[in-house]
Amino acid sequence: MSVSERNPCCETAPDPVLASFRKSIDNIDAALIHMLAERFRITQAVGEYKARTALPPADPAREQQQIARLRQLAEEADLDPEFSEKFLRFVIDEVIRHHERARER
Amino acid sequence: MSVSERNPCCETAPDPVLASFRKSIDNIDAALIHMLAERFRITQAVGEYKARTALPPADPAREQQQIARLRQLAEEADLDPEFSEKFLRFVIDEVIRHHERARER
Numbered sequence: 001m002s003v004s005e006r007n008p009c010c011e012t013a014p015d016p017v018l019a020s021f022r023k024s025i026d027n028i029d030a031a032l033i034h035m036l037a038e039r040f041r042i043t044q045a046v047g048e049y050k051a052r053t054a055l056p057p058a059d060p061a062r063e064q065q066q067i068a069r070l071r072q073l074a075e076e077a078d079l080d081p082e083f084s085e086k087f088l089r090f091v092i093d094e095v096i097r098h099h100e101r102a103r104e105r
Numbered sequence: 106m107s108v109s110e111r112n113p114c115c116e117t118a119p120d121p122v123l124a125s126f127r128k129s130i131d132n133i134d135a136a137l138i139h140m141l142a143e144r145f146r147i148t149q150a151v152g153e154y155k156a157r158t159a160l161p162p163a164d165p166a167r168e169q170q171q172i173a174r175l176r177q178l179a180e181e182a183d184l185d186p187e188f189s190e191k192f193l194r195f196v197i198d199e200v201i202r203h204h205e206r207a208r209e210r
Contacts, residue, residue: 077142
């Protein structure tokens with residue numbers, strides 16, 4: 001059975017070099033998804049803890065620390081620091097949406 | 106030397122429970138940044154390989170496969186599948202920007 005018969009709609013990388021790159025990307029993406037799942041588990045616990053102990057939900061000084069730290073880590077890893085900041089903002093925005101949904105329940 | 110003397114501007118979590126949560130978040134964020142750095146290293150190599158072998162830069166069928174797979178992984182990890190799709194889109198948009206910048210050089 002040929003590759004295209006096994007999965008006629010989706011086998012788009014018969015090129016072995018490209019297929020190998022894609023395998024690495026898929027492994028990294030799985031790791032990213034599981035890391036993000038764990039991160040949201042923790043931020044959910046943080047949200048519950050802050051509500052219970054009457055701590056303020058947002059902490060701008062903490063966010064500035066996180067941004068500065070991630071930009072430095074990004075530079076060391078040859079990742080665009082601007083992207084690392086956009087990424088953290090993207091994740092924090094989702095955390096805020098989670099907290100808002102939790103408050104609505 | 107007290108904590109606030111060491112870092113007067115930024116020590117915002119004297120609460121030990123919150124500080125412990127934040128340590129975990131910081132560890133995960135460092136892992137995410139390094140995973141992303143490695144992912145962009147690979148997509149850069151993919152871009153160069155595709156240019157060299159005259160493969161088309163975009164592959165919509167591959168993207169659909171990635172989205173479907175990450176949504177399923179997200180569900181298994183109790184992460185919002187919508188978020189996993191937004192996340193992949195966010196990363197792919199950055200990959201496209203990288204490729205555009207590479208072409209301009």
